[in-house]
Amino acid sequence: MTHRHDPSTALEATGLGKRYRRGWALQDVSFRLPAGRICALVGPNGSGKSTLLSLAAVLLAPTTGTVRVFGADPRAAEARRRVAFVAQDKPLYPRFTVAETLRLGRELNPGWDQAAAERFVAEAEVELTARVGSLSGGQRTCVALALALGKRADLLLLDEPMSDQDPLRRHRTMGALMAEAAEHGTSVVISTHVLAELDGVCDYLLLVGGGRIRLAGETDALQSAHRLVTGPRGTGGTTPAEIARHTVVETRATGRQLTALIRPRGAPAEDGWIVREPTLEEVLLGYLRAPDAPPLLTAGARPPAPEAGA
Numbered sequence: 001m002t003h004r005h006d007p008s009t010a011l012e013a014t015g016l017g018k019r020y021r022r023g024w025a026l027q028d029v030s031f032r033l034p035a036g037r038i039c040a041l042v043g044p045n046g047s048g049k050s051t052l053l054s055l056a057a058v059l060l061a062p063t064t065g066t067v068r069v070f071g072a073d074p075r076a077a078e079a080r081r082r083v084a085f086v087a088q089d090k091p092l093y094p095r096f097t098v099a100e101t102l103r104l105g106r107e108l109n110p111g112w113d114q115a116a117a118e119r120f121v122a123e124a125e126v127e128l129t130a131r132v133g134s135l136s137g138g139q140r141t142c143v144a145l146a147l148a149l150g151k152r153a154d155l156l157l158l159d160e161p162m163s164d165q166d167p168l169r170r171h172r173t174m175g176a177l178m179a180e181a182a183e184h185g186t187s188v189v190i191s192t193h194v195l196a197e198l199d200g201v202c203d204y205l206l207l208v209g210g211g212r213i214r215l216a217g218e219t220d221a222l223q224s225a226h227r228l229v230t231g232p233r234g235t236g237g238t239t240p241a242e243i244a245r246h247t248v249v250e251t252r253a254t255g256r257q258l259t260a261l262i263r264p265r266g267a268p269a270e271d272g273w274i275v276r277e278p279t280l281e282e283v284l285l286g287y288l289r290a291p292d293a294p295p296l297l298t299a300g301a302r303p304p305a306p307e308a309g310a
């Protein structure tokens with residue numbers, strides 16, 4: 001079995017699995033993230049988001065399967081140069097000043113972009129002369145993000161970078177991050193629990209649950225693959241036939257009404273039903289509430305079958 005060398009794919013997992021002593025954190029994960037996308041990585045606590053990012057950043061080794069960055073083994077020196085990872089615990093030297101931290105970044109990274117790193121800390125109103133140990137959690141995050149941006153990586157892997165930022169700063173940090181990414185065509189995977197953070201920012205989505213991929217693909221394609229239908233609840237507590245003939249993600253009853261998130265097969269519903277396209281948040285919440293709903297990977301999110309051969 002050989003792998004296609006595919007630089008247009010920022011990240012690809014094939015049959016990827018990670019087993020810790022207590023059990024599988026990720027199992028049989030296969031997806032493709034095209035280059036240049038801003039991808040939200042979403043899922044409940046313990047669903048495997050950090051594990052997936054750590055596998056892509058080679059902080060962990062897979063138990064099964066493979067992960068590739070820009071078509072290459074992520075352990076290769078060139079792949080490591082192209083990837084920057086901001087971990088949840090943001091390990092930095094507390095005794096260093098911010099300026100010294102950036103200097104270390106410059107010494108460690110041949111393609112270092114001092115201007116981008118300094119611009120980012122200035123935007124976050126973090127003093128270059130401040131010691132890292134004296135910064136707040138949110139300010140330290142900004143320094144870690146500045147290090148990642150200064151590296152001029154082609155793929156940024158960010159593990160809940162906004163979790164310790166206040167709402168205003170979160171908005172500004174996200175804006176500055178996305179401006180940098182857009183200017184350089186950087187691919188970004190950003191894990192988050194704040195669904196509102198994704199709105200208008202991410203154009204790709206990975207939803208993990210129970211260690212497996214549940215949704216993967218372009219956000220507009222995922223949205224348009226679903227319909228939210230509302231109509232009469234019917235009798236006997238069963239899903240009405242005109243809904244049950246579709247792929248039903250979840251149904252919720254309120255009074256005499258039934259609202260269902262479906263993946264339509266043919267025309268979405270009959271007379272008497274109100275049909276509309278759900279927002280991305282509605283799609284996500286539907287899947288989060290229905291952990292057994294069948295997964296969906298859009299055509300662009302499915303990795304190509306491995307070539308037969310040597």
Ligand SMILES: Nc1ncnc2c1ncn2[C@@H]1O[C@H](COP(=O)(O)OP(=O)(O)OP(=O)(O)O)[C@@H](O)[C@H]1O
Binds near residue numbers: 049
């Ligand atoms: N170092 C480890 N040793 C053993 N088990 C681990 C380790 N790291 C993670 N796990 C387990 O693997 C599963 C996935 O954890 P992971 O941290 O990847 O989830 P997550 O989606 O990032 O969670 P959160 O949203 O809470 O950050 C969990 O059941 C967790 O307990």
